[in-house]
Amino acid sequence: MDHAMPIIILAAGGATRMRGRDKLLEPVAGVPLLRRQALMARAAGQGPVVVALPPRPHLRYDVLEGLDVQLLPVADAAEGMNASLRAGILALPGTVRCAMVLLADLPELTAADLRRVADAVDLTDGNMIWRGATAQGAPGHPIVFRSDLFPALAALEGDSGGREVVSQQADRMVLVPLPGDRARLDLDTPEAWAAWRARNPDAVQD
Template identity: 60%
Template structure:
């Protein structure tokens, strides 16, 4: 199907609670704050509108994307966990949306090409309804594209499961999409993880 009508929801309302006071989404990657990088990666995929969930303002994260063509979705109940962002992000989608991509903001190795690879795998006429990025050795990761049939379930999510129950119940309708190396799973949410990643990527 066309990849030009699948909105992307960039989940960026988390509290960086494991970072010891630092904000992981403001860490510099490729010369810019990680959140800005991820928003630019999403925009360059040209999949559809890009929505970004953020904590209630004022918050420094707003400043790093305020000039980008994205729709910010404040999440007043972000402290509840990721499901608050999922509920509000899905609720903001245009009414004719047939599928949406969920993109985590703390995966610095994901590229626009990775997103496009996942988008091109989508076939709403098939018996698949979830398309999920995976590591080169087949471990499921991100991003994840959900057909609209799941939107009602997202509206009912509570807590911090991140939709895991939805994914678990639909394994036979999930297509894994291999991406390079560990792009789909390398998240950085502790200072130690950042230090290790920077040692491995001194040019970034």
């Protein structure tokens, strides 16, 4: 594992299906989800953690206060996920050989999961992408991109989340199975949060 690998957390989206609530501020084990994700990324390695955020002022900045992470306002965040991905990639030092991209709204991922994906990275084997997957093999997050792909990621527009780049590298991608469905499980509605909490009364502890 490259212990200095940067991690980009995509956290600039509007959470429009939450009907006024912000899913990234929902508590998980007593901690706002976004703060939990930043702490998880910080614990996963020694590299920089970049958090792409909506423009200030926004409550998401408050829950990240005091953490050793780079807060990256995304002026065009309303465009969609690719604006955050673009900004995060462009914020990286030019010497970086790969970077991990993490969605902010996956409440069951752990630091050990991130390390497992990072440990699979081998920059000598010709692959371009290493990606977390469910236990059944469905592709999910986090995703590590080799720096060769940074120009393509930095040129994306819209809300695809980099799917075009990923699909073009399907034969040079390594899937890393993680326990259960946590590589894909996100909670986009109040009902989904209520159902998840009913199944996980103590939420998730790393």
